[in-house]
Amino acid sequence: MDVEQVAERLGTTVRFPRRLIEERRIEYVKVGRHVRIRESVVEAYMAANTVQPRRSSTALRAVA
Structure with missing residues (x-):
């Protein structure tokens, strides 16, 4: 891929x-x-740079 294609893929x-x-x-x-x-x-x-979402605080209270 060239630089332009990489930029497009990454948005x-x-x-x-x-x-x-x-x-x-x-x-x-x-x-x-x-x-x-x-x-x-x-x-x-x-x-490698994908950040997973945190569980919401309401979901944490429901479990506890």
């Missing part, structure tokens, strides 16, 4: 995946001056 502007690349927070392949990111890497990044 961000192209600036965000470019920053991930610059900070080496995501694995990428450089082909000449082009940067490519495997779809599996994007999926792994999303899975």
